Amino acid sequence: MxxxxxxxxxxxxxxxxxxxxxxxxxxxxxxxxxxxxxxxxxxxxxxxxxxxxxxxxxxxxxxxxxxxxxxxxxxxxxxxxxxxxxxxxxxxxxxxxxxxxxxxxxxxxxxxxxxxxxxxxxxxxxxxxxxxxxxxxxxxxxxxxxxxxxxxxxxxxxxxxxxxxxxxxxxxxxxxxxxxxxxxxxxxxxxxxxxxxxxxxxxxxxxxxxxxxxxxxxxxxxxESAARTTAEVAAAAGVPATYGGLVSASPKTLVDATDRVTDRYRRDPGSGARHYDPAIYxxxxxxxxxxxxxxxxxxxxxxxxxxxxxxxxxxxxxxxxxxGSCAKVTEKRQLEAFARDFGVPAAVLDGYRELRPEASVHDTYLAVYGDLLFGExxxxxxxxxxxxxxxxxxxxxxxxxxxxxxxxxxxxxxxxxxxxxxxxxxxxxxxxxxxxxxxxxxxxxxxxxxxxxxxxxxxxxxxxxxxxxxxxxxxxxxxDDAPAGRWDAFRVPWRSSGLPLLMP
Structure with a gap:
């Protein structure tokens, strides 16, 4: 040693x-x-x-x-x-x-x-x-x-x-x-x-x-969204959304309550942006x-x-x-609902369709979602x-x-x-x-x-x-080289879109 x-x-x-x-x-x-x-x-x-x-x-x-x-x-x-x-x-x-x-x-x-x-x-x-x-x-x-x-x-x-x-x-x-x-x-x-x-x-x-x-x-x-999450998790845990109520719940109780809250979002297509991948923290x-x-x-x-x-x-x-942690979006109407829920302008979807004309609705959704949350x-x-x-x-x-x-x-x-x-x-x-x-x-x-x-x-x-x-x-x-270029083509649709900075 x-x-x-x-x-x-x-x-x-x-x-x-x-x-x-x-x-x-x-x-x-x-x-x-x-x-x-x-x-x-x-x-x-x-x-x-x-x-x-x-x-x-x-x-x-x-x-x-x-x-x-x-x-x-x-x-x-x-x-x-x-x-x-x-x-x-x-x-x-x-x-x-x-x-x-x-x-x-x-x-x-x-x-x-x-x-x-x-x-x-x-x-x-x-x-x-x-x-x-x-x-x-x-x-x-x-x-x-x-x-x-x-x-x-x-x-x-x-x-x-x-x-x-x-x-x-x-x-x-x-x-x-x-x-x-x-x-x-x-x-x-x-x-x-x-x-x-x-x-x-x-x-x-x-x-x-x-x-x-x-x-x-x-x-x-x-x-505001953090306070709403606390209210949801406390309700799922069966305790008041107060310091006393939350500290009385064991860590396992709050883990289980979190899982129940995220599962409800996952099952409800009408629940807004959190439906697609309910990471609530x-x-x-x-x-x-x-x-x-x-x-x-x-x-x-x-x-x-x-x-x-x-x-x-x-x-x-x-x-x-x-x-299996994100919702499936396979129809055009679902893709448009996804864009509305995240405030993604229609021009962004159109840009992705132009960049990937052969892509399925689901692949377009994954490309937009991945760039929205991570790449862009x-x-x-x-x-x-x-x-x-x-x-x-x-x-x-x-x-x-x-x-x-x-x-x-x-x-x-x-x-x-x-x-x-x-x-x-x-x-x-x-x-x-x-x-x-x-x-x-x-x-x-x-x-x-x-x-x-x-x-x-x-x-x-x-x-x-x-x-x-x-x-x-x-x-x-x-x-083995260091290939480099200017901004990648995938970024073009986002240029004038603006980005939501905080989770809903």
Missing amino acids: EEFRTKAGVVAGRRADRDPGVVVLRGIPYAAPPFDAGRFRAPRPAAPWDGVRDCAGFGPVAPQSAELPGSPTWSPGDEDILSLNIWTPGGSGDTLPVLVWIHGGAYAFGSSAQPDFDGTVLAGHGLVVVTLNYRLGFEGFGHVPPADGEEPCPDNRGLLDQIAALRWVRENIASFGGDPGRVTLAGQSSGATSVACLMVMDGARGLFHRAVAHSAVNACASP GPVAGSATLPLDPLTAFARGAGREIDLLVCHTAEEYWLLDAV YSCGLAEAHTRGGGRSRLSRFVRQRDGRGRPVRAWHCADIPFAFGTVDDAHVHFLIGGPPGAADRALASRMTRAWAEFAATGDPGWPPLTAEGGPVRIWDTST
């Missing part, structure tokens, strides 16, 4: 099986369990310990009902959920760049223990890699009305957990060979939007210096912790001191369709950050052939095993279309190298955007 000293006590890890030059430590607490007196409150410091803490296994995951391949599930009673994991090729005295990863999962599921987030390959590129768990669902993102005479419970507790983890990194990462002055924060999907939120939050200022956002999701909530923009949503804040110059690397995939929503929003973040005075780089994952020439989807999450270099793990083969071939491994090598270079130097290998647009790095198996 390899030992390292943190401010709370000594921790011990082990050499990675895939690379004996990397030490892995799992389940290090960065904050106290967020239950009992700390429930619905800002995170508190972790308690110190005596002796050596053996960090061989991942910590418990946050309350959720999801069961993900190769990942641990939550069990009622698991409380010490605010933990992080470290992969390091260094030790005390080294000053390696640090990459901190925030997992996605619609702010309601997922964990740092997912096999695609193994940091061994990235650490082999000279990074100290940190992944973390944080509060999800109602525990992390539900609005809790204040109790009489008490301080209000903060909104965005999941984001506050992430900030607590970044503070832990600032105070302790030097012991693991990391440089607290060179921290890159990265995430995908809701994790990417979390990164964007932290870029503009006062509480995270100075805790990281570069940012990576893959498939950021357009899913911030307004205070998101960062509350317009709250004390997050005064502005990231897109607006970026355009006003917030976070401009942080270099930003953005990526999205060409077929985001085909994954959500494949796993991610590009919008890069553009807004550039307009606000920041440096942003944009990339697009388009791999539609695996290394053996078979057709696969460039869908949501497919890019992450390539960026982490975990394409050979059997648990990710559903995401990438099966076992990888030589061209897939070469693509993974290029993407991990780009992340490592960005974390180390700020330059992943292509120039930042300008006010006129700029190059877009295309990730594909077809070439």
